[in-house]
Amino acid sequence: MASNSKNILYIARDIERALGKVPKDNYFIITNSSSYSKEIKLLYPNNIILIDSPEILDTHELLNLSETEKLINKLNAQILVFKNTIQIENICKEKNWKLLNPSAELAEKIENKISQVNWLGDLASLLPTHKVLLVKDIKWDKKVFILQWSHGHTGDGTLLIQNEKDLNLIKEKFPNREARITDFIKGPMFTANIIVTKTIILLGNISYQITGMLPFTENAFSTIGNDWGVTHTILNETHIKQFEEISQKIAKKMQKEDWLGLFGIDIIYDYERDTMHLIEINARQPASTTFESELQTVLNLKGVVGITTFEAHLNALQKLPISSLLIPINDSAQILQRLTSKLGKINIKKLTESGYNIIKYDNIKLNSDILRIQSMRGIMEAHNKFNDRGKEIIEALFQ
Secondary structure, three states: OOOOOOOEEEEEOOHHHHOOOOOOOOEEEEEEOOHHHHHHHHHOOOOEEEEOOOOOOOHHHHHOOHHHHHHHHHHOOEEEEOOOOHHHHHHHHHHOOOEOOOOHHHHHHHHOOOHHHHHHHHHHHHOOOEEEEEHHHOOOOOOOEEEEOOOOOOOOOEEEEOOHHHHHHHHHHOOOOEEEEEEOOOOOEEEEEEEEOOOOEEEOOOEEEEEOOOOOOOOOOOEEEEEOOOHHHHOOHHHHHHHHHHHHHHHHHHHHOOOOEEEEEEEEEEOOOOEEEEEEEEOOOOOOHHHHHHHHHHHHHOOOOOEOHHHHHHHHHOOOOOOOOEOOOOOOEEEEEEOOOOOOOOOOHHHHHOOOEEEEOOOOOOOOEEEEEEEOOOOEEEOOEEOHHHHHHHHHHHO
């Protein structure tokens, strides 16, 4: 980070979100006390503040604490959060604190599946064929389709409608609810973290998005990981170019609306038509940012020139210059074990002995993160197919 930058305090529900940069010097973190955050605090005791609470506190609850207020005022810190909301924005306005994240209203407009269609305008053609309708007005035309609510988290806002019975069940429950319906596309999903400044756009490294695979999740639409090694095995140079063109179009539109910093983009490769389609825009710091930035830091220490994704995000938000490209990554992977109804005892000892990095979470909600397993090498051989390392992870966890 540039030397003239001010103190930054990242307020995070989960510490992992804030670790795209080492917490030292002018970079501080307030987060919930957990087994993992305690480990990290031992390494950086002066820059991490842990909050003990009977329940895990959300970002706005952490922001409202007297300990947080004292630290912000003491450091005269600028505030950074993972995902901005109107509630967080209002707290900061009331206290006269500088919040670095882009406008919550703009983020909502872009990310909301319904308002996104209008926001995209002519660029809505990048989406698969779609309509926005009240559920009661959706007709079954004997074609499988995707139904999405305005919001969802870890795949729970996305439904696969396979027959008329599926549709009627939704109609009975939510007749007057608005939904976006989209043609069902078979194919692999890819994602990239993109940084926008007033003058430049930095396209991040494209990773294959590991989605809905047992035994890691029971939800077919839940994102459970990223693999940077298999991307060029599945996509050729023409597909990569199409991905980049879609990314540039979205980034330029966001740039025109004064977006600063990170956003994420999900694009699906349509096997049948050999085309790429926009699926999702995450108007916030994407979840894969931390690991991508950690990988880039390792490469930087080995002499690879460039800036990490998280450093570029911080510079963009502070309107500081970015004079280098993002550090390229062409291998590595991470995968999440989510809490499933059939999850038994899991064994992480063998994985740590085999050199995998393991992050444990204290979550108790179904389909929430339990373990994050990180590998310096890819774990996928092809779309929905693990390589030997991927199989090793499954065998070690459930032996």
